[in-house]
Amino acid sequence: MKEFIPSAYSKQVESGAVGWQSPSNIALVKYWGKRDPQLPENPSISFTLDACRTKTIMHYSPKIYPGNSLSFDVYFEGEKNEAFKPKIAKFFERIEQYCPFVRDFHFKIETENTFPHSSGIASSASGMSALALCLMSIESELVDSMQDDFFKKKASFLARLGSGSACRSIEGDLIVWGEHDNIKGSNDFYGIQYPDEVHPNFKNYHDTILLIDKGEKQVSSTVGHNLMHGHPFAKNRFLQAHENLSKLQAVLKEGDIEGFIKIMESEALTLHGMMMTSSPYFILMKPNTLKVINKIWNFRNETGLPVGFTLDAGANVHILYPENDSVRIFQFIKDQLVEYCQNGHYICDRIGKGASQLKVKS
Structure with missing residues (x-):
């Protein structure tokens, strides 16, 4: 989407650190089946969870050896983790046109879950959404101003390119992802808060x-x-x-x-x-x-x-x-x-x- 491709950044940053904690979510109507690039074959709706979260801190600094290659290290629960690197590298490659600064810095990514990894709880949803939010925090330092609504919308858009269901973890408490004729604002590119009336029972x-x-x-x-x-x-x-x-x-x-x-x-x-x-x-x-x-x-x-x-x-x-x-x-x-x-x-x-x-x- 063109609205998420930035023009030239107006500011420069040398180094720093940002952090987000992002929840998992549980789909009520399931997303199963996708087409490129990470677009759903059907709409879904999920409850955002609270306790099941990923906490991610992203340190960024100028690369020691300038060039076009990606430069990052990943630490999961305090230990250096090489297994996560291919997925994150693929994510960075997918989002490069939307966040071109990813090739300008070296990133140290420190992440941990409050729940067991790869156990049927959507750790990719919480992990990729936390990572997307960290990147948006960095981008917000590179521009003069950024509206909160745009920040969340683009974070959801980016998160989707890492893991489809991650786009439903930015906000709460009911999130819709995927175009549906009867739900205003629903689309395949990012999640939205469910816009219609919800009874107190839920x-x-x-x-x-x-x-x-x-x-x-x-x-x-x-x-x-x-x-x-x-x-x-x-x-x-x-x-x-x-x-x-x-x-x-x-x-x-x-x-x-x-x-x-x-x-x-x-x-x-x-x-x-x-x-x-x-x-x-x-x-x-x-x-x-x-x-x-x-x-x-x-x-x-x-x-x-x-x-x-x-x-x-x-x-x-x-x-x-x-x-x-x-x-x-x-x-x-x-x-x-x-x-x-x-x-x-x-x-x-x-x-x-x-x-x-x-x-x-x-």
């Missing part, structure tokens, strides 16, 4: 994340998205996402929690159904994932309490429930579901307001 929603399997995913999300090309059910799936988002608009306005749960759970199972019918096919759910799902269904049928689940592209289960019923539902989670978690580990989270800047000493 404020302060809880998300307890059961860590069924904290290991590396057997298939990366990038590979999974690419398997939608030529998938026999892809076209109908993309249409279904549009329809479910339309249904969700009415549900959110009316406070229909039962309807909310039906859409959310159907979307989760459809996502995994698309994986199981890809070529090659794969299963990311584990036996304990299915045990937890059945326990949730039984508990909901027996008590009438509005507890539901969703899944990302992994084995972990996100259990979503409203504030008003949180005490009884959380007791059920502790009593009946934690035993299915790896080493009894789970995360208590809730819906958050988006990323925040860190105070950093240069």
Whole structure:
């Protein structure tokens, strides 16, 4: 998009440091399938999380050896990490026309998560959005002035080029990404705050994340998205996402929690159904994932309490429930579901307001 390509910068900076902490998010209507450059095949909507965050500090200084090559080091949780470098290098290459200063500096990137990396929680979403926000903080020092709205919009645009779902982690609490006929301002290039009416039932929603399997995913999300090309059910799936988002608009306005749960759970199972019918096919759910799902269904049928689940592209289960019923539902989670978690580990989270800047000493 031309609006994000800067003209010549009006200021110069020598060195410094910036920092952001950015949350993960959990999609209610899932994004699965993309086209170049990192554009979604269908719209999605997500809750922004609060506790599951990536904290990133970016130190920048003039390169010792001027030239056109990228220069950066990555430290993950205090240790130098070479494994992250190829993905970040690809990200820098994608955004160069929008942030040409990336080849002018050497960057020391220090990052850490508040949750296990590569375990079905969207660490790429929080990580890439935090990185994009750091870059925007640097760019804001290179220009005379920058409006806050433009800052967030371009940060979301950049984050998308690192990881599609990252564009939904800049703000909160409900974010839409992907063009949808009935949602004003929705587009494929960056996420927007959901513009329509939301019933109080969906404020302060809880998300307890059961860590069924904290290991590396057997298939990366990038590979999974690419398997939608030529998938026999892809076209109908993309249409279904549009329809479910339309249904969700009415549900959110009316406070229909039962309807909310039906859409959310159907979307989760459809996502995994698309994986199981890809070529090659794969299963990311584990036996304990299915045990937890059945326990949730039984508990909901027996008590009438509005507890539901969703899944990302992994084995972990996100259990979503409203504030008003949180005490009884959380007791059920502790009593009946934690035993299915790896080493009894789970995360208590809730819906958050988006990323925040860190105070950093240069």
